[in-house]
Amino acid sequence: MRSVRFLLGKDTRLLRRSPALLLALIVYPLVVAVLVGLVVRYAGEQPRVALVDLDNIPSVVEVGGQEFDVDALLDQTAEDIELVRLGPDEAERALRAGDVLATITIPDGFIRALRGMFRSPELRLDFNSDLLGSRILNRVQALVFSINRQLAETYIEANLEYVDLLTDGGSGTFAGNPFDVIGLNEAGNRLRRLGAENPELASEFDELATFVDEAGLALGAVEASLRATAHPIDLVAVGTSGRDALLSTLVQAFGLALTIAFIAVILAAGSLAAERDENVLGRLLRGLVRPSELLASKVVLVALLATAVATILAVAFGVLVETSGIDADHPWERLPLLVVGFLLAGASLGAFGTLVGSLARDARTATLVALLLTLPLMLLGLVPAESVNGVAVASDLFPFSHSVDFFDATLSDADPTGNLLRAAAWLAGLGLVYGAASRLGMRRLAV
Amino acid sequence: MTRPSAPLLEAHHVGRRFGDRTALEAVDVSLGSGDSVALVGSNGAGKSTLLAVLAGALAPTSGRIVHAAPDRQIGWVPQRPALYSRLTALENLEHFGRLERVRKPAARARELLDAVEIASDPVPAGVLSGGNQQRLNLAIAMLVDPDILLLDEPTSSLDPRQRRRFWQIAEVLPQRGGALAFATQHLSEVDAHASHVVLLEAGRRVFAGTLAAWNASSALESLA
Structure with missing residues (x-):
């Protein structure tokens, strides 16, 4: 172990002499973490949906004596869906090409049926029956629910006017007759x-x-009865100031794992390959240091550095949560557990990095390959396991998703024990497998 | 190769393959006390591989290396300097001194810097001249005060004065009962510094004998 300490001291000294590299290793993953976090949060937030209006609906429609602002209603939907007005052929092409995720068609005679109040007019929804399609279906159902609710309000208001006339008397019109x-x-x-x-x-x-x-x-009670019939269950929505996108525990977990992955994989790969570049491997491995000790020194180095950076980041997240005026509490008491996770994740990802370093010809290649491998393997962890065959297996074989699981469970689970043990077992197991593979790869590096 | 001196380090039928390529094939070499063995041969003949195998930096794929005197230290000077280019010369020596379990690495490092005439300036070793890097390379090998020194074309980047200084340091070993083995392309160095010669061709030993036998043989012509 003394040799590991000496190698660690040497590598620490070398790192201190490369402040630009150190800064890039810390800043780059942080920037990527924030950007990917934003993409994760907002990707698909406003899916494009085509609106085919075969009835040429005017901007204001009168239903039951009430004016109905169609444009205002469509504007409301813009929070959930980006509605794009297209012709029927154009909409069909766009749906096939994936430019829009669904098409809502308003058939000819829709407004006439709506005003007649004799039968319910129909909207047609075309969508691809995959995961995103079902998500669109949910959103359009929500949109139709919203329209129905507003129409019901309109109808109730119109009916109540007649009730008022019946109660208090006066002049009115029905079907155009005064x-x-x-x-x-x-x-x-x-x-x-x-x-x-x-x-x-x-x-x-x-x-x-x-x-x-x-x-x-009895007629005086009609209003309450009508409203109750139209909305048997009414949802009372109360806005709360919970964690926003950037502070959600999952995004925090993702940002922490991404930071550790970049630092650990790239630094371990580059650092091990650099020993070969410096031509010192032969000198070291002729009895001064065992291959396992050399690998251990690299893994310990990157695990400690990644843990230091991730701990600062975790504290910064916590301070942001506490000072941003939101209701959520940051679980400060779990910080030590989080640090254990950082060390585990850093060691596991570092072991993967040493494998890359042991297989690469030189430090530049090792660093480039580490970067090229790390990014897609991390993104793999973001793809829903059920969406593409094999994704879950591939993601399981890389320590990134298990790191995210560990950190997310620590930050958000009421009782994280089960999830933590599972993630820790994966990280430790993968670390040992990658370490053993690196040991084999080291044979290629000597002299 | 036969000699009256006691063997310190021996290679018995040593072979080494790199994938499909054979770098060494059944080579026998013996380094005895007081020997200074020159390894000669054209580029790719297997000189560097043989020295790396003797140094323990490379495992043989066949045959074996026998340390007749296991307590004797071995120093290895690879052809390309093996040092950390972003550490200073002093830091390199201290680092390898610690790994070699040298008792007082800092003091030993300064001693060797003086011996190889490199200033202890706080500049990275990577910016030293080729000659100075090669001398630092030698100094690192000397950290353990070796009895056997294995040198791979050690003077190729040194000027004449540095070469003289280098050999002054290296030749002390055979004189005090140790052994020296050096790969070289310069026949003048063979004449000046070798007691024995081993000629390699395509990984095979084609000549082994004393300097006198070498000069008398026709093997020399194969290098012409």
Whole structure:
């Protein structure tokens, strides 16, 4: 172990003499982590959906005597869906080409059916029946629900106006025909006056007046009944100030894992290959240092450096969470657990880096290959396992996704024990396998 | 190769392959106390591979290396300097001194810097001249105060004065009962510094004998 300490001291000294390299190794993954985090958060947030309007709907539609602002409604949907107005042929081509994820078609006669209130008009939705398609279906269903809700409100308002006319009396129109009604209140008053003027019929007039009063009371309850029928269950949405995209635990976990992956893989690969570039491997391996000790020194170096950087990053995330005025608490008490995860992840990813370094011809090639391998392997961890065959297996064989699992469980799970043990076992196992493979690859490096 | 001196290090039928290529094939070499063995041969003959195998930097794929005196230290000076270019000369010597378990690495490092006449300036070894890097390369091999020194074309980048100084340092070993083996392309160095000669051709030993036998043989013509 003394040899490992000496090699570690030498590598630390070399790193201190390369501040630009050190800075790049730290800043680059942080920038990539933030960018990918943003992409992960917002990718697909506003899927493009074609709107084919075969009914030439005007910007304002009158339904049930109420004006209905179609443009305003479509603007509301822009928060979830980017609606693009296209012709039917164009929309079909765009859907096939994947330029739009779905097509909503408003058929001819849609508004006429809507105004008639005799049958429900239909919207047609065409989408690819894959995962994203079902996501679009959910969003369009939400859109239709929203329109129905607003139409129901419109219908209720229109119906309530008639109820008011029946109760209070006045002038109105129905199907374009004007009419006047005296209203139930006035009818009751008149019946009581008639009863007073005709004592022999007073009891019958009183009975009618009472009926009219009760009918008025019943109509008074119509509004609540109509609204209850239209919305048997009403959702009360209360906005809370939870963690935003950049501070969500998953994005934090991803940013931490990405930082560690870049530092550990690239530095371990470059550092091991540099021993060959300097022509010192032969000198070292002729008895001064065992191959396993040389590999261990590289793994320990990158694990410690990655842990230091990741710990600073984790603390920065925590401070941001605490100071940004959001309701979520940062689990400071789990920081030591997180540090253990950083060391495990750094060692496992570092072992992968030494494998790259042992197979590459020189430090430049090793660094380039490490970069070229690390980026797609990390992105692999972001692809939903069920979306593409083999992705889960490939992702499992690289320590990145297990690092994300470890950090996410530490930051967010109420009882993380199971997930932590699983992720830790993967990281340790992969580290040992990559370390053993690196040991074999070292044979190529000597002299 | 037969000689009256006690053997310190021997290669028995040593072979080494790199994939399909055979670099050494059944080579026998013996380094005895007081010997200074010159390894000669054209480029690719196997001189560097033989020295690396003798140094333990490369494992033979056949045959074996016998350390007749396991307590004797071996120093190896590869053809291309084996040092950390971003460490200073002093730091290189201290680092390898620690790995070699030298008792006082810092003091030994300064001693050797003086011996090979390199200033202990705080400049990276990578910016030293080729000659100075080669002398530092020698100094690293001398850290353990070796009894056997294996030199791979050690003077190729040295000027005449540096060469003289180099051989002054190296030739002390045979004089005090150690052994020297050096690969060279310069026949003048063979005449000046070798007691024995081994000629390699395509990985095979085609001549082994004393300097007198070498000069008397026709093997020399194969290098012409």
